[in-house]
Amino acid sequence: MSKVYLLSLGCPKNQVDSEKLLKRLAEKGIHYCADPAAADLIMVNTCGFIEAAKRESINEILKVSALRKKDRSKKLLVYGCLAKRYGDELLKEIPEIDALWGVGDDDQIVDYCSKQLAAKMESAGKDRFSDKPYAYLKIGEGCDRTCSYCVIPQIRGNYRSTGPDRILSDATELIRSGARELNVVAQDITSYGRDLKGYDLARLITELNGLTGDFRIRLLYLYPTSIDDRLIETIGSLSKVCRYIDMPLQHSEKKILGLMNRGGSRSYFEKLIRRIRSILPEVAIRTTFIVGFPQETETDFEHMLAFIKKMKFDRLGVFTYSKESDTVASGLKGQLTKAEKRSRYNRLMEAQAPISLSKNMALVGRTFRALVDETGDGIAITRLDSQAPEIDGVVLVRDPLVRAGDFINVEITKAYDYDLEGTVIR
Ligand code: SF4
Known part of the structure; x- marks a missing residue:
C-alpha cells in the first residue's frame, strides 16, 4: 500500500484543505499514515500567516527533511501559504524538497503523487485525517x-x-x-x-x-x-x-x-x-x-x-x-x-x-451535555457546547466507561482558570 504522511500547520482552514487532499489521494489508493518514517510521501501543508507560523513551518520542513535525507526513496512535498509566498527561497534553502506548490494546486499534487506511486497503489486505509469526533x-x-x-x-x-x-x-x-x-x-x-x-x-x-x-x-x-x-x-x-x-x-x-x-x-x-x-x-x-x-x-x-x-x-x-x-x-x-x-x-x-x-x-454544580473527544487511563477529555476544540478549555472526567464520540451528561465539580472537572450523570 502507498502511504502518505501529511503535517497540516496553521489554521483549521488548512486542516480542511489537508483532509480534502487526503481524501482525494485515498481515492487514488494513497493512504494516510501517522508516522513519517513509514511513509512513501511526506507532505507539509505550510502556514505563512504570521512570523511565528512561518518559523514553525520551516522548522517542521527541516525536521522531516532529515528522514528524506536518510531514505531517498521517500519524496518530500511542500505546499500551502508559505510555499506560495516564499517558494523559491524554500527550494534554495532546503534542497531535500522534491516538489512544491502553492494554495489550491490540489490537482497537480494528486497528479504528481499518482505518478510517483502508480506501481504501489491499492485500496484500503483511512479516509479521515483526524480520528477525533x-x-x-x-x-x-x-x-x-x-x-x-x-x-x-x-x-x-x-x-x-x-x-x-x-x-x-x-x-x-x-x-x-x-x-x-x-x-x-x-x-x-x-x-x-x-x-x-x-x-x-x-x-x-x-x-x-x-x-x-x-x-x-x-x-x-x-x-x-x-x-x-x-x-x-x-x-x-x-x-x-x-x-x-x-x-x-x-x-x-x-x-x-x-x-x-x-x-x-x-x-x-x-x-x-x-x-x-x-x-x-x-x-x-x-x-x-x-x-x-x-x-x-x-x-x-x-x-x-x-x-x-x-x-x-x-x-x-x-x-x-x-x-x-x-x-x-x-x-x-x-x-x-x-x-x-x-x-x-x-x-x-x-x-x-x-x-x-x-x-x-459559576458552572460548578450544573449539568451539561458534553462530547467526549478522547479517553485514556480512565480519564476522558470532553467539551461542552461552550468549548471549541483546540482553542478553548476542556472538562476532564474520571470515568472508565465513556468512549470517544459519546455525548454524555456531565455535572461540573471543579473549576480552574480555563479547564473544568466533572462527573458523568447516568
Ligand atoms: S483580511 Fe485577513 S484578518 Fe481580515 S477578515 Fe480577511 S482573513 Fe480575516
Whole structure:
C-alpha cells in the first residue's frame, strides 16, 4: 500500500484543505499514515500567516527533511501559504524538497503523487485525517475584507462561497464517518452566500441543522459588524447549533480599528454583545484581540483593558501584532517594540484569567451535555457546547466507561482558570 504522511500547520482552514487532499489521494489508493518514517510521501501543508507560523513551518520542513535525507526513496512535498509566498527561497534553502506548490494546486499534487506511486497503489486505509469526533467544515475560500495587517486575501484571493449542495454532502460524509461536531469555518463565514443568489449563512446552518444524526454545529470566525439579529435569532432557533459566538474584534478603539481597516467601535461592540446576550441567554462569546498595533498608545491599550473587564468575554485569545511584509500596516509609522507588545499581552491575559475563572466557577454544580473527544487511563477529555476544540478549555472526567464520540451528561465539580472537572450523570 502507498502511504502518505501529511503535517497540516496553521489554521483549521488548512486542516480542511489537508483532509480534502487526503481524501482525494485515498481515492487514488494513497493512504494516510501517522508516522513519517513509514511513509512513501511526506507532505507539509505550510502556514505563512504570521512570523511565528512561518518559523514553525520551516522548522517542521527541516525536521522531516532529515528522514528524506536518510531514505531517498521517500519524496518530500511542500505546499500551502508559505510555499506560495516564499517558494523559491524554500527550494534554495532546503534542497531535500522534491516538489512544491502553492494554495489550491490540489490537482497537480494528486497528479504528481499518482505518478510517483502508480506501481504501489491499492485500496484500503483511512479516509479521515483526524480520528477525533469533531471535524471542520469549510464553506468558502479567500476573503474580501482588507484588514491592513493581513496577507490572507493576497494569498487566497477574493471570497468564494462553496455551493450549498457540496457543503451538505461534505457534512453528510463527515457525520457518516463519525464526526459528532461540525465546526463551520472560512476566513469569514458571515460572507457566506454573497456570491450566491438567495443564500446566506442563516439559511445554510438551517439546512445543516436538518441533516440526520446526533451531532452539533459550531460557527467559527464571524465578522462582528456582519452579525445581525436574523443570524443570532436563527442560531437560537436551531437545536444542533451551539450557543457559541466566535467573533474576532481585534481592538476596541475606533482609531486603531480604523488603522486596521476594520469596522466597529467600542460602543458598537458593546451594543452588539448586549444584543447577542439578550437573544441567546446561555451564549459563550469568544473573541480575539491584537495588542501592540502600530500607533497604539498606552491610553488606547488601557481603554481596551477596561473594555474586556467590562464585557467579560467567556473566551479571549490575545495576539501580539506581527509586522508582515506586503501589508499596509507594515508601512505604518509608530511600530511598537517587542517588549512593549509582550507587556501589553501579559497585562491583557492577566486581566482575563480571573474573569475566566469566575465564569467557570459559576458552572460548578450544573449539568451539561458534553462530547467526549478522547479517553485514556480512565480519564476522558470532553467539551461542552461552550468549548471549541483546540482553542478553548476542556472538562476532564474520571470515568472508565465513556468512549470517544459519546455525548454524555456531565455535572461540573471543579473549576480552574480555563479547564473544568466533572462527573458523568447516568
Ligand atoms: S477578515 Fe481580515 S484578518 Fe480575516 S482573513 Fe480577511 S483580511 Fe485577513
